[in-house]
Amino acid sequence: TGQTALLNVSVNGMRRLTRARGDGVLVSTPAGSTAYAIALGASPLPIGATMLQLVGSNIVSPSRWKPVHLNHDVIVEIEAQDTWKRPCKAYVDGVDVGYVSKLTVRNSRVAGVQLAFSRSCDLQAKLYKLQFPES
Template structure:
């Protein structure tokens, strides 16, 4: 039985051209009726597609029409049905961010890669960090800090010198961004079931924004981050090119 495929693409011309060619060749089912969703673009578009289709039953198979394509498979038009039939599924669980902003509003957002706090003014941020209700760091003076999932550990977390986490590991990475004090603090690993809380000191003088993947909240007073094991994003990869292999390969380049 031929899989019903829904094709989605980023706004990039290369992605739109690919979508038109694939839809003409293999048909284009409505997302709600599809057996699989094929996303054409880069990693940012893949994250957007995973968030947007969270409530659907179809897994997402990405093909790279962007730049890095860490979450994507190589692009090819000729053998798509065979590749989809042989693809291996991986399930990743997002983080949930709860935050309160200075205007009193409460915000909630999901993040597949990471939740980051970043200074949004001229001065460094001052953060207080607690894990599961216990104060762990009285003062972190920095440009920011983040909590990363294993799937997102090679993205912003890695560029901030955080560790690459094996897929399926039961930990999250807590990483500082340009820490000034304490100078030698290199972050921490916490259980995936832990709740990490950031409290912002002097928010008027040292404003901080929080970002869950691409959703930003300005002028936060506090942020709590925890994993959501009851939510699973289904991603398809070509055999031998799944997240475990990609994360391992990144550590030897």
């Protein structure tokens, strides 16, 4: 909606952000949402890294909050406040799952994918190009 979201963010049950104001937050993995995370001001995670990244989208408050790296086995809870006035939508892998008041994010314990690349694709070189752009 046109309203700024008010979000509480907890990591492993401990509140880390209270009533953060902005457009939303992104939880990304080394294999997913990397381009979106970069667009929001985060650095790309190395492929194969065992971590998640939590990135704010147009966060107004707290004013100096920056993207953070988290261990891959954490549980992130995002809870929307005042949803009657500020409804929040959630997207999972680009799919709109509708309006939510609380979202819990963790690595799957059962699902997995294996990516294949052509021999001519140097993924590490591509990542370095993103991390160290030419001037």
